[in-house]
Amino acid sequence: MENIIQTILEVGLEKPVKILHITDVHLTFADENDPPEMHTTMKDREALFKREGGAPGMPSEYFEEAIRLAEKEGYLLVCTGDVCDLNISGCRAEFHRIADGHDMMFSPGGHETQKRYVRTMEEGEAYVRTVRPQVEAAFPEYDFLLDSRVVNGLNIVTADNSLDYYSAETLARFRKELEKGLPVIVFSHDPIFDTRLNAVEKTHPDVPLTEEDYRISHEMIDLINTHPLVKATFTGHSHRADERIHEGKPSFVTPGLFKGICRLIEVR
Ligand SMILES: [Fe+2]
Numbered sequence: 001m002e003n004i005i006q007t008i009l010e011v012g013l014e015k016p017v018k019i020l021h022i023t024d025v026h027l028t029f030a031d032e033n034d035p036p037e038m039h040t041t042m043k044d045r046e047a048l049f050k051r052e053g054g055a056p057g058m059p060s061e062y063f064e065e066a067i068r069l070a071e072k073e074g075y076l077l078v079c080t081g082d083v084c085d086l087n088i089s090g091c092r093a094e095f096h097r098i099a100d101g102h103d104m105m106f107s108p109g110g111h112e113t114q115k116r117y118v119r120t121m122e123e124g125e126a127y128v129r130t131v132r133p134q135v136e137a138a139f140p141e142y143d144f145l146l147d148s149r150v151v152n153g154l155n156i157v158t159a160d161n162s163l164d165y166y167s168a169e170t171l172a173r174f175r176k177e178l179e180k181g182l183p184v185i186v187f188s189h190d191p192i193f194d195t196r197l198n199a200v201e202k203t204h205p206d207v208p209l210t211e212e213d214y215r216i217s218h219e220m221i222d223l224i225n226t227h228p229l230v231k232a233t234f235t236g237h238s239h240r241a242d243e244r245i246h247e248g249k250p251s252f253v254t255p256g257l258f259k260g261i262c263r264l265i266e267v268r
Pocket of ligand 1: 024082109237238239
């Protein structure tokens with residue numbers, strides 16, 4: 001790993017919890033099930049992330065290293081998506097090859113369901129409606145919409161906002177998490193202050209959202225921002241490090257793992 005950002009969060013636990021946060025791995029693999037042009041696309045994408053990341057290692061190597069490190073040190077590994085650069089067979093196979101059999105909490109990114117060359121909004125909408133369930137079925141070990149784990153009295157929650165909104169089911173399940181009465185930290189793909197996530201009307205070319213969807217998503221965002229049990233958010237998506245107080249709460253963005261960077265969070 002080139003850099004492990006150290007973050008300490010005080011929430012009043014009797015015993016601390018250590019979490020290794022990784023995000024935006026961007027594995028770029030095509031295999032025999034993918035069309036020939038996808039092999040070229042993946043080579044181009046690999047070069048692009050190499051340029052953007054400027055790191056000596058490959059994304060797959062950093063992913064493997066993070067898993068090894070978490071297991072060796074007893075950190076809880078939490079990943080906030082964009083493990084696959086595109087939703088293609090080669091990327092999914094590499095994700096499975098590296099992560100299967102290892103303990104990891106996972107919330108998806110937009111790239112897990114994304115393909116290139118969707119031309120119209122209708123095509124994009126149909127694609128996401130069909131493809132998202134297929135991608136979820138390909139990774140049955142993860143609960144895409146919401147997952148949680150209580151460690152030393154801290155409730156660690158992953159909540160899906162990868163398509164730039166929180167769904168009704170994610171909101172309903174998040175309310176149940178709050179009913180546990182424990183301090184909560186939230187892991188999602190998009191930063192809680194992200195412009196698209198906070199949009200009040202249609203901006204996403206691939207996702208069919210109704211006014212009701214926006215209302216629900218904003219209810220979830222408000223809950224995260226204002227509920228006293230929610231202590232902080234940890235996200236990815238922008239590939240850059242960011243730490244700020246948003247609506248009175250600490251909000252951390254961890255850079256892409258393809259840069260060889262992850263975040264070690266010690267919650268006390
Ligand atoms: Fe990403």
